[in-house]
Amino acid sequence: MPSAVVSSQGAVSALRFGRVAAMGTVVLLILVAGVWGSWGSAQHVMLTKGREHGTIEVARCAGDSCTGPYTPVSVGSRERDSVRIENNVAVRKGGTYAVVVKPGTDEVVRSGPAGVLYAWVPLGGALLLASVVAAGGLRSARLSWLLAGTGLALLTGAFVTV
Incomplete structure (x- = not known):
């Protein structure tokens, strides 16, 4: 038992x-x-091979996004009059930032160490x-x-x- x-x-x-x-x-x-x-x-x-790299000069911010002209730095990337980046602590009006274009859109994200960590x-x-x-x-x-x-x-x- x-x-x-x-x-x-x-x-x-x-x-x-x-x-x-x-x-x-x-x-x-x-x-x-x-x-x-x-x-x-x-x-x-992080997976940047084959993606468009460039810079954005933030011209204006409204609501949850900022816009500005895109200047390409990688081969095959095209210049754009206006791309959109998320309006957050990492972006300020008047600043120029290194970015990567999301494929098939006019939306960009910060690149480099700041972009990876953010x-x-x-x-x-x-x-x-x-x-x-x-x-x-x-x-x-x-x-x-x-x-x-x-x-x-x-x-x-x-x-x-x-």
């Missing part, structure tokens, strides 16, 4: 496994969402959020500090370069 101590230890182990599995899934979903949110811009900035900002936020879940839900201090440190480094790098 099994003792009460053995069956309560089995229940505690099952609950611990369930908690770790559930919180591990939440951490993974947060990180996947961060990558998904970043990839829309990051793919154009594109991955959503992942940086996801890493910070996942660190809190890892600390509380997984009770893993090492993983939590690793996630938080990586997220903080990414966000700080983006802030400094932009």
Whole structure:
């Protein structure tokens, strides 16, 4: 006949496994969402082979976008009277920025180190959020500090370069 101590230890182990599995899934979903949110811009900035490179001189900003003339610097790129860039902290009216044209559009994204780091900002936020879940839900201090440190480094790098 099994003792009460053995069956309560089995229940505690099952609950611990369930908690770790559930919180591990939440951490993974947060990180996947961060990558998904970043990839829309990051793919154009990081995978630049065959893409049009140039500069934009921001002439005016209204709402959530800025526009200005595009000057090509890569072979095969054509000059445009007006391209659109997202109006964010990385863009100021009157500034000139190195950009990459999104294929098939007149929309551009920042290129270079500033563009790469800025594109991955959503992942940086996801890493910070996942660190809190890892600390509380997984009770893993090492993983939590690793996630938080990586997220903080990414966000700080983006802030400094932009």
